[in-house]
Amino acid sequence: MKDRTPANVARFASLFQGRRDAFGLMQGGRTLSLRRPLSLFHYRLHLHERARLGIYPLLPDGSTRFLVLDFDGPDAEMAARKVYDCARNYGLPFAWEISKSRGIHLWLFFSEPISARNARRIARTVLNEAKVRSEIFPKQDRLPQNGLGNFIWLPLSGESVKKGRTIFVDPVSLKPYPDQWTYLTDIHRLSGQDVSEILKMEEFSTETIEGKFSWKGNNGSPKIYQGDLLPCSRRMLEGVAEGCRDAVTFRLAVHLKSRGYTLEQAEKLLQTWNVTKNRPPLEPLIITTKVRSAYSHGYTGYGCEDPLIIPFCEGSCVIKKKGFIDLMVAERGSERGYDGKDNSEEKP
Numbered sequence: 474m475k476d477r478t479p480a481n482v483a484r485f486a487s488l489f490q491g492r493r494d495a496f497g498l499m500q501g502g503r504t505l506s507l508r509r510p511l512s513l514f515h516y517r518l519h520l521h522e523r524a525r526l527g528i529y530p531l532l533p534d535g536s537t538r539f540l541v542l543d544f545d546g547p548d549a550e551m552a553a554r555k556v557y558d559c560a561r562n563y564g565l566p567f568a569w570e571i572s573k574s575r576g577i578h579l580w581l582f583f584s585e586p587i588s589a590r591n592a593r594r595i596a597r598t599v600l601n602e603a604k605v606r607s608e609i610f611p612k613q614d615r616l617p618q619n620g621l622g623n624f625i626w627l628p629l630s631g632e633s634v635k636k637g638r639t640i641f642v643d644p645v646s647l648k649p650y651p652d653q654w655t656y657l658t659d660i661h662r663l664s665g666q667d668v669s670e671i672l673k674m675e676e677f678s679t680e681t682i683e684g685k686f687s688w689k690g691n692n693g694s695p696k697i698y699q700g701d702l703l704p705c706s707r708r709m710l711e712g713v714a715e716g717c718r719d720a721v722t723f724r725l726a727v728h729l730k731s732r733g734y735t736l737e738q739a740e741k742l743l744q745t746w747n748v749t750k751n752r753p754p755l756e757p758l759i760i761t762t763k764v765r766s767a768y769s770h771g772y773t774g775y776g777c778e779d780p781l782i783i784p785f786c787e788g789s790c791v792i793k794k795k796g797f798i799d800l801m802v803a804e805r806g807s808e809r810g811y812d813g814k815d816n817s818e819e820k821p
């Protein structure tokens with residue numbers, strides 16, 4: 474990247490703002506989640522190709538300064554196009570980034586922190602309307618206790634820029650903006666007032682938290698919204714047999730916790746799942762115990778390395794593809810005083 478002047482580095486840092494007390498860093502092929510102050514020095518490292526910087530978008534008070542929709546795979550461009558067109562109807566100025574994996578990141582910036590819950594409502598509404606799926610950053614409405622959530626890698630990343638990746642492009646022609654700095658400097662950021670006006674539109678006001686969770690299924694029983702669950706959890710929700718029901722219940726509770734479900738909602742949902750899907754069902758008391766265990770400690774692991782969970786894993790999972798498994802181990806270590814043991818093996 475040319476023009477990595479101190480002024481441009483500062484502008485870049487002011488646009489891509491997340492938590493200031495933690496960040497992700499990739500250096501020499503190793504990814505770390507670090508709990509330490511983030512400074513312009515780290516942004517400079519990123520822009521000067523010395524390291525890759527990841528930002529945690531979810532702030533400790535449950536707000537965020539940006540929203541990102543992440544599309545991967547062969548249909549990424551088509552899916553992003555549908556969402557972009559829907560979003561335009563609401564005056565949502567998403568910016569297109571060609572990601573490192575040649576997927577698409579759609580970025581929406583805010584001029585002030587807005588609640589992550591509202592940002593995610595915006596995301597879910599346009600995704601539902603476009604009838605496509607994507608990963609949403611921030612991934613949660615609020616942080617689990619002592620958690621950081623998930624970081625996202627920043628654009629304009631070293632060698633990738635030279636290969637036409639991690640750069641912003643014109644959404645119509647998909648040609649890179651010739652001056653990325655000018656584009657980012659002039660980018661439109663929605664104010665809190667803009668967001669409030671958008672959320673008052675009928676389509677958004679009907680997309681309540683209850684709506685997201687589809688609390689009532691067709692037959693009146695609670696139902697889990699599967700839109701942004703990871704592949705293993707969708708498979709596990711189809712029901713499991715004897716031998717892994719305890720472990721699966723615990724991990725499903727962790728998935729629900731990470732998606733912002735309350736303990737009461739998770740317990741109710743998993744009790745219904747148990748009696749309707751598992752053959753044979755577990756004792757209700759075991760479900761209660763597993764869910765409460767998942768919620769009462771700082772568990773964040775999805776069990777990606779647990780032999781009982783691996784049969785439900787899918788290679789297409791973003792956690793797997795992006796190497797987040799190592800990251801989650803590092804993150805849990807930094808959250809809980811990592812002692813060298815793999816916490817993903819912890820059992821309730």
Ligand code: SF4
Nearest residue numbers: 705775777786787790
């Ligand atoms: S990588 Fe982990 S989170 Fe993703 S599907 Fe596999 S087990 Fe689930």
